[in-house]
Amino acid sequence: MSPRSDDTPPRRGAQPRRGTSRDLPTEGDDNGGKSRGFGGIGDARAYTPRGRTMAERDQRTRSPRAGRTSDPFRPALQVLDGGRPRRGGRPEPGEPAEAAETPQRGRKGTAKTREPKGTPRSRAPEPDEDDELVSRRARIGVKPRRPQRAPKPEKAEKPRRIVTGPRVSRAVRAVAPEPPKLANSTRRLRIGAVVALSLFVMIGVRLVILQVASSPADAKRLIELREDRLxxxxxxxxxxxxxxxxxxxxxxxxxxxxxxxxxxxxxxxxxxxxxxxxxxxxxxxxxxxxxxxxxxxxxxxxxxxxxxxxxxxxxxxxxxxxxxxxxxxxxxxxxxxxxxxxxxxxxxxxxxxxxxxxxxxxxxxxxxxxxxxxxxxxxxxxxxxxxxxxxxxxxxxxxxxxxxxxTIDGDLQYEVQRILCEQATESKAYMAGAVVMDVKTGEVLAQASCPTYNAAKPGDYTPTEREDVPSSIVADPGSVHKAFIFGAALQEGLITPDSVLTIGPALERGGYRFEDTHEQKKGTKMTMAGLLAYSSNVGTILIADRLGKQKVYEYQQKFGLGKSTDEGMLGEADGKLLTPDEWSGSASGSVPIGMSVDATLIQMAAGYNAIANDGTYVQPHLIKAMISGKDGKVTPGPEPETHKVLDPQVAAELRTMMEAVVDTEGATGKKAAVAAYRVSGKTGTGKRLIDGKYTSANYGSFIGMAPAENPRYVIAVSADVPVGTGGDVAAPAFSKMMSFTLLHNKVPPSTTPAPKLKIHP
Known part of the structure; x- marks a missing residue:
């Protein structure tokens, strides 16, 4: 539909403008221009659904841009009041522009205008002059000039709500009142931040005071309070x-x-x-x-x-x-x-x-x-x-x-312990001990003591009954020490397996008489094997004289005497050796035959193990491995210490000579023989020294190895008995223990017979 012509009269005729003074004359008023009836919307003061007049609502929500219209070609959609566009709207063609800019009048006729802040004010026309000017221009058809406005930057217009019929088509922007101070979100955040920082500062200062500046009394009080509730x-x-x-x-x-x-x-x-x-x-x-x-x-x-x-x-x-x-x-x-x-x-x-x-x-x-x-x-x-x-x-x-x-073998330990206690009971021994060693590794496969005790009830036994005999009991080893003297003499070249020595019934050194249990007439000649077989004290002392006390002392140390083996037992005894400076007049007679020497059974067993191991000493040890309880990791035990004592050939010669102790008729170690195996060893009978005094009992022992041609195991047995010798109380137990050990470990019997060794040349 085309826009309505400017000069087209309104359908309802000329109507007075809403909000104008009722005293102004209007055209067509039959009352001579003084009519005070309801001639239009302004006179009727039509109310909106909220109880306000259209003029009042427009006055409350007027904004700086309220006087503009975005579409000048759609006057039909504008609400007309008395035939004129409503104030604040765009004038229709042919209508004076001032009509759109006429300010509202109050109830008493005074003009009320609301303009945006900062807008320059112009002189408003007088009420009568304004109305008369608008009416005159409308009658003569003069188009009002559009007010000149400063150009403004292009800006996307917000969508306007269009209301047809009696409503107004305009964009309404409400000017919200400024909120109270505490309702401002920025101000609230700032206040909250200040409060939080203040709290943190106070807590920090308090902590510093408690930790640094508090008195000792305060600190003590805090500690006591904490301990009371922990x-x-x-x-x-x-x-x-x-x-x-x-x-x-x-x-x-x-x-x-x-x-x-x-x-x-x-x-x-x-x-x-x-x-x-x-x-x-x-x-x-x-x-x-x-x-x-x-x-x-x-x-x-x-x-x-x-x-x-x-x-x-x-x-x-x-x-x-x-x-x-x-x-x-x-x-x-x-x-x-x-x-x-x-x-x-x-x-x-x-x-x-x-x-x-x-x-x-x-x-x-x-x-x-x-x-x-x-x-x-x-x-x-x-x-x-x-x-x-x-x-x-x-x-x-x-x-x-x-x-x-x-390193202990449980089955072997049980059998060795059983045999030892049986023999100790039979010989009425005060105590007895036994050690089984692996020749090549130095591992202790069994280490038994008698008497023994029930470890689940240790309080029922005396400390003496709980002692580990092989590592804690110190005694004179007796004649088992003679093997070390013969080995040292062979190593030093002072004797050979074929050497012959002239002996007599006894010797006297330092006022003491040393004689043989197998007495020989003066001038009797004996072989090296014969001296060992009959355990000649005289012959051993004469060989030690050739070595000298310094060499005797050195070889004692090489064979492991004078210090603990450190096999792993708590409280293992060191034993004691007489240094050359400590030798008395009789020491040259007593030391070579194993007197005036303090040694443990484990020390003697380790020395014999060196003879069995081709002259190499291997430290005896009990710990095979350690198993972590956390992850089950297995760590091997420490490597045993080793050192050379004898040449392999010398060790082999000495082992052969010692076979005479077991095989020779009338020898001291006949009871140590093992069926089907060749055995080398030596008997000994010594004394225990307690509180500086020798006891009346005999400390008998036997230490041997088998098979003699290639030894696998060394077994040492000792017993402290009222009467008897090592050949009587220790050799029989050795025989049983060695037999079980060889069979238990499936060692083949000897394939060669024992050599026939001569006692006399």
């Missing part, structure tokens, strides 16, 4: 096991229970102690002080005390069912020895707290026991004596101990 519980680490070379368990830990007490919660210590004493086997007099409130050594009240450890599970369950105030029953472990007395003198035992006290348990306690864990937690007071949820708690996980794998 409970500590030790978490025992699983102790490592002790197993033999094949993995058989010799000692391990099993599940048990420990009984603990919180002295602060026990109301009747005496009554509680009376109930627990018969169950845990601890006297009530010892329990009462532990259950009575007391201070810890470091200060603060004690909140935990062990009453018993390693308690049977059934006993622990019974105590737990009693529900005694302040008494706790928790998981624990107890050392268990499955085979009772098997290698008990060697393995040792542990205490109530699982700490090693004797034997290998004590020597390797730091490895076996691992590292205990700890739990420290915060508890409440009084009836709320429970761990506080989300309170302070520190948990240190226990580290399992390392297991020891021994």
């Amino acid at each position: 409970a500590e519980v030790r978490l025992p680490a699983p102790r490592g096991s002790i197993i033999d070379r094949d993995g058989t368990v010799l000692a391990h830990s099993v599940e048990a229970r420990y009984i603990g007490a919180d002295p602060m919660l026990i109301k009747d210590p005496a009554g509680t102690a009376a109930k627990l004493a018969p169950l845990i086997g601890v006297q009530a007099s010892k329990l009462i002080p532990l259950m009575t409130p007391h201070k810890r050594p470091g200060g603060g009240q004690s909140r935990f005390e062990y009453l018993a450890q390693g308690v049977d599970i059934s006993v622990g369950d019974k105590i737990a069912a009693m529900d005694l105030d302040g008494i706790v029953v928790k998981e624990d472990e107890r050392r268990d020895v499955p085979n009772a007395d098997l290698a008990a003198n060697l393995i040792g035992f542990t205490g109530a707290d699982n700490s090693g006290l004797e034997g290998l348990e004590a020597r390797y306690d730091s490895l076996l026991r691992g590292t205990d864990g700890e739990r420290i937690f915060e508890i409440g007071k009084g009836d709320l004596d429970k761990p506080i949820p989300s309170g302070y708690e520190k948990y240190t996980e226990p580290q399992p101990g390392t297991s020891l794998q021994l």
